[in-house]
Amino acid sequence: MKPFAYLRASDVDAAVAEAAAEPGAAFVAGATELANWMKDGIQSPTHVVDINALPLSEIIMHADGLRLGALARMSDVAARPDVRQACPVLSEALELGASAQIRNVGTIGGNLLQRTRCPYFRHTPFPCNKRIPGAGCAALSGEHRWHAIFGASDQCIAVHPSDLAVALFALDAIIHTRGPGGERAIPIDKLYLAPAGTPDRETVLEHGELIVGVVIPAAPFAARSHYLKVRERESYEFALVSVATCIELAGPDDRVRAARVVLGGVAYKPWRALAAEHALLDKPLTAETIAGAGAAAIREAEPLRDNAFKVPLAERAVVRALTTLGGRP
């Protein structure tokens, strides 16, 4: 590990100024991700700006939505009864991520900034465009059964590891940041960058720009929501495929007024299945309409040599998640 200067920031402006002043600076909160990259030589910040003392840990339920401070811990958000009641998909996604130890320190802001990764990214003897742009992608011809079935490029086929991000896509979350250029509110579906041009850069955040909070607007569909995660082992594993879905039913015959269907583990970012959502609109949630949504969700999938199994897996995960939300025969 390369030497670094350590600074504990006392307020948000100081943290941003300290990081912005040093091209090699990195923020640290839970450290559960950065510490590993530093040990492996994948990231070598010259300055580590510790933001844990900043007043960004709030979890506040307003009438117009839920506000989560960037430093709210995954475990604390998941355990809040009002969060679980208002947006079950959020609590479920958080509790299905990582381990209890990591959830106790992992933060809402840090979780969203996890890097897309694959085994070749972690093993430095292999070429990886994310580690060294232009080096090549070892996964393209190598082992890639865990990799993307949507949005891949010949630069990178890794998938985003966050469960939380998938839930926040389904909840239309807004990411609030403060950076050298001021404040920004970024809809979460504008946060992540496609790997084609800049595989080493995963988000639109500028250097020194800090996530300060996440706002989930109140929406009628949030209360009827669910997160389904399919893994190769029962617990403490990334998703092969996951589904975050929210449904609002309305009218005397319970037709779908609004729907969100978002897939995780399939792309460089959570992948919103708009065709599946459209397939459900104005229809009752029946086995037939749910099957149609499942088929629509994977219609444009482009599997690689070794991960075609993810396509029917995603389809069936969508069907199961929607059925859990109250599908009827």
Next chain:
Amino acid sequence: MATTTDTSTNAHAPGVTWLTLRINRREYRFQVDPRVTLLDALRENLGLTGTKKGCDRGECGACTVLIDGRRVNACLTFAVMQQDREITTIEGLARGNQLHPVQAAFIEHDAFQCGYCTPGQIMSTVALLEEGHTGSADEIREWMSGNICRCGAYPNIVAAIQQIAEQPTP
């Protein structure tokens, strides 16, 4: 680099720096490189070798300690980040010769073979009981999934946890 914070405690240049950690109700003041994880500081700088290093990547849980009562992986945080916290390691559980109830239950149920993961399993269990996720064997397995036992002593670990969870609080 300029900083608006008190440089005596909040900024540490590369190289060796002075640090104070509060561990098992005792203060330790020592010199350490900011690159040293809490795990390595415990084991190498302070001689508290009860906390084990398994994967050193947060995957196995052998290094589980409590920070302000919450279980965390000591390998995934730098020692310099843990000033002003209350750290509890396996060495801090017993009171003299009186074992902590979780330690006693692990012995009673033979909840280990080689013992290497055991300090982490026990620290994780202490936190789990506080969190209350002990309603069923399945719930215990899910909430203990951050602690791996390569000997496969899981059935006895779950039995030990279930016994303590059912005991009335002393």
